[in-house]
Amino acid sequence: MLPSLGPMLLWTAVLLFVPCVGKTAWLYLQAWPNPVFEGDALTLQCQGWKNTPLSQVKFYRDGKFLHSSKKKQTLSMGAATVQSGGQYSCTGQVMYIPQIFTLTSETLMVQVQELFPPPVLSATPSPEPREGSLVTLRCQTKLHPLRSTLRLLFSFHKDSHTLQDRGPHPELCIPGVKEGDSGLYWCEVAPEGGQVQKESPQLEVRVQVPVSRPVLTLHHGPTDPAVGDMVQLLCEAQRGSPPVLYLFYLDEKIVGNHSAPCGGNASLLFPVKSEQDAGNYSCEAENGVSRERSEPKKLSLKGSQVLSTPTSSNWLVPWLPVSLLGMMVIAAALLVYLRPWRKAGPLPSQIPPPAPGGEQCPLYANVHHQKEKDEGVVYSVVHRTSKRSEARPAEFAAERKFYHLCRGEMPAAQ
Numbered sequence: 001m002l003p004s005l006g007p008m009l010l011w012t013a014v015l016l017f018v019p020c021v022g023k024t025a026w027l028y029l030q031a032w033p034n035p036v037f038e039g040d041a042l043t044l045q046c047q048g049w050k051n052t053p054l055s056q057v058k059f060y061r062d063g064k065f066l067h068s069s070k071k072k073q074t075l076s077m078g079a080a081t082v083q084s085g086g087q088y089s090c091t092g093q094v095m096y097i098p099q100i101f102t103l104t105s106e107t108l109m110v111q112v113q114e115l116f117p118p119p120v121l122s123a124t125p126s127p128e129p130r131e132g133s134l135v136t137l138r139c140q141t142k143l144h145p146l147r148s149t150l151r152l153l154f155s156f157h158k159d160s161h162t163l164q165d166r167g168p169h170p171e172l173c174i175p176g177v178k179e180g181d182s183g184l185y186w187c188e189v190a191p192e193g194g195q196v197q198k199e200s201p202q203l204e205v206r207v208q209v210p211v212s213r214p215v216l217t218l219h220h221g222p223t224d225p226a227v228g229d230m231v232q233l234l235c236e237a238q239r240g241s242p243p244v245l246y247l248f249y250l251d252e253k254i255v256g257n258h259s260a261p262c263g264g265n266a267s268l269l270f271p272v273k274s275e276q277d278a279g280n281y282s283c284e285a286e287n288g289v290s291r292e293r294s295e296p297k298k299l300s301l302k303g304s305q306v307l308s309t310p311t312s313s314n315w316l317v318p319w320l321p322v323s324l325l326g327m328m329v330i331a332a333a334l335l336v337y338l339r340p341w342r343k344a345g346p347l348p349s350q351i352p353p354p355a356p357g358g359e360q361c362p363l364y365a366n367v368h369h370q371k372e373k374d375e376g377v378v379y380s381v382v383h384r385t386s387k388r389s390e391a392r393p394a395e396f397a398a399e400r401k402f403y404h405l406c407r408g409e410m411p412a413a414q
Contacts, residue, residue, distance in 0.1 A: 026052065027103040029090045031110050036084075037147060038115040039196040042077035046090035046105060054092035056102075061086045079195045085112045116141045116152070119189045121200040129177050130289060131209045137172040139187035139200060151192040159183045166190065179241075182207045210290035211240030216283045216297050226302040229272050235283035235294065236265035247284040250277070275301055 026049040033040055046057050058068040059075050067075050073092070077084060091104045119141040129135045139154050153166040164172050166188075174181060184204055190197035219232040233256075235246050242263035248256040258266035270277075280296040 026094065027054070027090070027092055027105045029088060029105040029108045031088065031108060035146070036080050036110065036112045037144065038079075038081060038112060039191065039194045040080045040112075042080040042084055042110070042112070044075040044077065044088060044090070046073045046075075046092055048092065048094060048103075052094055054094065057090060057092045060089045060091075063087075080112045082112050082114060085110050113144060113146075115147055115150075115191065115194075115196055116143050116189065116198070118198045119154075119187055119200040121185060121187045121203045123185075123203060123205055127203060128206045128208050131178060131207055132176050135174045135177050135181075135205070137174070137185060137187070137203075139170045139172075139189060141189050141198070143191075150194070153190050153192055155188045156185065157188065158185050177205075177207045179207050179209050181205065206241065208287075208289045209239055209241045211237045211244060211285040211287050211292050213237070213292045214246070214283055214285040214294045216281065216294040218281065218297050218299060224300045224302040225272050227272050227274060231270060231272060231277075231299065233268040233270075233281060233283065234265060235267070235285065237285040237292065240285060240287045241289060242287065244285055244287045247286070249282045249284065250279050272301065277301070 028047060028049075030045045030047060032043055032045075036042055044059055046054065046059065048054050054073055056068070056070060057073050059066040069075075086109075088108045088110055089105050091102060094101050094103055119139045122138050122140065123129070124136045124138065125133075137156060139156065141152070143150055143152065151168065152170075153168060154164075154170045155166045156163040156172045163185075170187075182205055184202045186202045187200045188197055189200075214235050214237040217234040217236075219234060220229060225231055233248055235248065237244060240263065243259055243261045244263055244266075246258045246260065246266035247254055248258075248268045256268040256270070258268065260266050278299050278301045280298050282294050282296040284291060284293045286292075
C-alpha cells in the first residue's frame with residue numbers, strides 16, 4: 001500500500017505549489033522597444049517560466065481586456081503614442097498533467113516618451129507687422145536627447161492652403177506683407193520617415209495698414225443752416241486697420257470723437273446753438289499706425305454775414321457822380337434863366353441890400369442832392385460885388401425880384 005501512496009502525495013504537493021507560488025513567478029509580461037518613444041512599433045509578449053508553452057493568452061491594460069489569442073503569446077500595438085502608455089498584464093493557461101492551470105502575470109508599467117513637444121509658431125518682429133515690412137515665421141520644437149539624430153521636416157500653412165510643404169527649414173520669410181497676408185497661420189512637424197506629426201497652435205497675423213487721409217462731409221439742409229438746425233459731420237478713411245479713432249475739430253478745437261472698432265466711418269450730429277458754431281471743420285483718423293487729417297470744410301450760418309451800416313463817407317462815394325451831374329444840370333438851367341438879366345445889365349445883387357458903393361452878381365450855382373427823406377434840393381449862389389450907380393433904380397428892383405424867385409418866395413407888391 002505505501003508504494004502506491006507515494007506518487008499521489010507527490011502530485012498533490014505539485015498541485016498545491018503551482019497555484020500558490022507559481023501564479024506570478026511562472027508567467028511574466030515584456031514590452032519592447034525599451035524605452036518606448038512616440039512612433040515606435042510597440043509589442044507586448046506574455047511568456048511562461050523557462051518558455052513554458054501557453055494557451056488562451058489574454059492581454060489587459062489598466063484592468064480592461066484588450067486582446068486574446070489561442071496560441072500566440074505576442075500582441076502588436078502599432079505605432080505608439082503618448083496615450084498608449086498604461087499598466088499592462090496578461091493571463092495564460094499552463095498544462096500540468098493531468099490538470100490545466102490559468103496563470104496571471106505581474107503588472108507592467110509602459111510609458112511612451114514624447115519624441116518632441118508640439119511646435120510653437122512665432123512671428124518676428126511681431127504678429128501685427130506694419131504693411132510693407134518683412135515678417136519671419138519660425139516653427140520651434142526640439143527632439144528628445146535619446147533621439148537627437150533624427151531629422152525633422154517642417155511645413156507652413158495659412159487658413160486652408162499650404163504655404164511651404166515639408167522641408168528642413170524651420171523658418172518662412174514673407175517680404176513686404178500686405179493687408180491680404182492677414183490670417184491664421186500654423187506649422188506642422190514630422191520626423192523624416194516617421195509616422196508622428198504634430199501641429200502648432202494657430203497664430204493670428206494682423207497686418208497693420210496705415211489710415212488713408214479721411215474725407216469730411218457736411219450734411220444739412222439745402223441752404224445754410226440757422227440757429228436751431230441740425231448738422232451732421234461724416235468722416236471716413238477708405239483704408240486703415242481697425243480700430244480707428246476719429247476726432248472732429250472746429251478750427252483747432254476738438255468738438256467730438258468716435259471709435260470705429262471694425263473700421264468704416266464715424267459721424268457727429270449736433271444742433272447749431274449760436275454763430276460760434278460756424279467756422280472751419282475738419283476730422284482726424286488714427287489707428288495706432290498712422291494719423292491723418294482731412295481737408296477743412298467751412299460751415300456758414302444763415303444770416304451770419306450782416307452788412308455793416310455805411311458811414312457818411314462811404315454813402316457819398318456812390319452818389320458823387322450823380323451829385324455832380326445834378327449840379328451841372330442845375331447850373332445850366334440857371335445860366336439859361338439868367339441870360340435876359342445879363343443882356344439888360346449887371347446881375348442882380350443879393351438881398352439884403354448891398355453895402356454902400358457896390359453890388360453883388362451871381363457867378364455860378366451849386367447843388368447838393370440830399371437823402372431820400374429830404375424834401376428838396378439845396379442851392380447855393382455865389383455873387384460878385386461891383387460898384388453901381390445910384391441912378392439905376394429899375395435894375396435894383398429887378399434884382400430884388402430875382403432874389404425872391406431863387407428862394408421860392410413871392411416878391412412883395414410895389
